[in-house]
Amino acid sequence: MAEPIRTFVILDAGVNRDDVERALPGTGEVEIVGIVEGIDEAWVRLHETSNDLLVLAVQGQSELALQLIDRAVRERPRRPVVVLGYGSPDGFTRRVFAAGADDMILLPAAPDEVMFAFQKALARKAGGVESATFSRAPLICVLGPKGGTGKTLTATSLSVALAELGKSVVLIDLDLQFGDVGLCMGVAPEKTIFDLVRTGGSLDEEKVNGFLLTHSSGVKLLLAPARPDQAAVVSVDFLRELYATLRLMVDFVIVDTPPGFTPEVIATIDSASAICMIGMLDALSLKNTKLGLETLELMGFPRENIKLILNRAGSRVGISEAEVVAIMGREPDILIPSDRDIPRSVNEGMPILLARPQSEASQAFRKLASQFVQVDELPSPHTVRASRTNLWRRIGLRV
Numbered sequence: 417m418a419e420p421i422r423t424f425v426i427l428d429a430g431v432n433r434d435d436v437e438r439a440l441p442g443t444g445e446v447e448i449v450g451i452v453e454g455i456d457e458a459w460v461r462l463h464e465t466s467n468d469l470l471v472l473a474v475q476g477q478s479e480l481a482l483q484l485i486d487r488a489v490r491e492r493p494r495r496p497v498v499v500l501g502y503g504s505p506d507g508f509t510r511r512v513f514a515a516g517a518d519d520m521i522l523l524p525a526a527p528d529e530v531m532f533a534f535q536k537a538l539a540r541k542a543g544g545v546e547s548a549t550f551s552r553a554p555l556i557c558v559l560g561p562k563g564g565t566g567k568t569l570t571a572t573s574l575s576v577a578l579a580e581l582g583k584s585v586v587l588i589d590l591d592l593q594f595g596d597v598g599l600c601m602g603v604a605p606e607k608t609i610f611d612l613v614r615t616g617g618s619l620d621e622e623k624v625n626g627f628l629l630t631h632s633s634g635v636k637l638l639l640a641p642a643r644p645d646q647a648a649v650v651s652v653d654f655l656r657e658l659y660a661t662l663r664l665m666v667d668f669v670i671v672d673t674p675p676g677f678t679p680e681v682i683a684t685i686d687s688a689s690a691i692c693m694i695g696m697l698d699a700l701s702l703k704n705t706k707l708g709l710e711t712l713e714l715m716g717f718p719r720e721n722i723k724l725i726l727n728r729a730g731s732r733v734g735i736s737e738a739e740v741v742a743i744m745g746r747e748p749d750i751l752i753p754s755d756r757d758i759p760r761s762v763n764e765g766m767p768i769l770l771a772r773p774q775s776e777a778s779q780a781f782r783k784l785a786s787q788f789v790q791v792d793e794l795p796s797p798h799t800v801r802a803s804r805t806n807l808w809r810r811i812g813l814r815v
């Protein structure tokens with residue numbers, strides 16, 4: 417006889433424990449290794465047991481539950497997560513799957529039905545399939561601790577390079593006050609993220625599509641608000657829902673960010689599967705880039721999912737590559753040379769890959785894009801992100 421499935425059960429606030437216990441298959445089929453009320457408590461207890469499968473019972477639209485699913489899937493991508501719920505508030509089912517759950521069953525449910533869902537989810541994971549109906553596109557966050565290091569250049573160029581490889585790409589301008597993605601790509605801000613937020617209610621594919629602008633390269637853009645005072649309407653919760661929706665719509669989601677670790681940037685890092693950290697070849701920028709990398713480490717972001725990009729790398733500024741490695745503790749993944757055609761292409765509103773396709777800089781961005789496409793499904797973070805929780809708390813946000 418097969419071993420029972422070691423199942424860890426989490427009850428979100430408001431869930432009736434009896435309803436869940438009645439739905440669980442009998443001993444022999446499953447072994448309940450833990451049944452814990454409350455998400456925070458459960459996250460700690462989860463790591464004190466050996467388990468094959470995670471059951472999360474939710475009531476209503478629980479942000480905490482979604483975050484737990486996301487974390488659990490990142491931490492152990494091959495362990496199935498099955499959600500039990502009482503009904504599906506608008507858009508919630510989509511977000512449950514977007515967070516990485518394998519199945520969602522409505523309560524009350526028969527133990528047979530639940531057992532079938534467990535077996536299906538385990539079989540799928542054993543076969544290396546991420547999710548039955550949905551797979552999540554990589555979300556790449558372009559970061560740089562200081563202004564003017566080349567974040568927007570990288571975000572726009574990487575997007576165009578991925579589109580050249582036949583991928584569908586959405587580029588989001590998260591520099592909410594002073595975004596210039598539209599300017600760099602020569603696209604007028606007819607609609608922006610501000611207009612999308614103002615529609616209110618939950619997001620779905622059709623609604624988000626209505627606010628994307630299409631660049632001639634095929635890259636779709638969600639532009640920053642037209643005026644700095646409009647930035648405040650974009651909340652962290654809105655961004656999480658936006659990312660979950662977009663990741664089911666396209667092959668890649670790229671996010672250009674403002675300098676520094678604002679709450680919006682931290683929320684984006686938290687959702688990201690990879691980061692491009694942009695530094696420049698001068699002592700001050702290298703120091704800040706190193707600080708940025710250390711902050712990501714503090715947040716528990718896996719080092720192997722961070723690409724280090726050194727911009728203006730050809731400049732003769734008295735810092736050797738060996739010194740860069742000594743300061744950063746790692747080799748840069750990509751070097752972008754200084755090139756007079758870059759500011760020229762920005763002024764013309766034409767991405768460098770289109771304005772000077774053969775330039776060294778364009779080739780470097782193509783190399784960066786190919787690194788993401790080769791891996792296609794980017795590796796998931798393995799580390800328990802306990803210290804990330806602390807960081808959230810320190811900046812006063814709920815996890």
Ligand SMILES: Nc1ncnc2c1ncn2[C@@H]1O[C@H](COP(=O)(O)OP(=O)(O)OP(=O)(O)O)[C@@H](O)[C@H]1O
Nearest residue numbers: 563564565566567568569728753754755758759762
């Ligand atoms: N490798 C390069 N060679 C020449 N010019 C460059 C290079 N990289 C960036 N620039 C120029 O530097 C300026 C800043 O670049 P970019 O806008 O990409 O930086 P950023 O990090 O997005 O800045 P901000 O923090 O203000 O958003 C632009 O005018 C761009 O044309």
Ligand SMILES: [Mg+2]
Nearest residue numbers: 567568591596
């Ligand atoms: Mg920028």
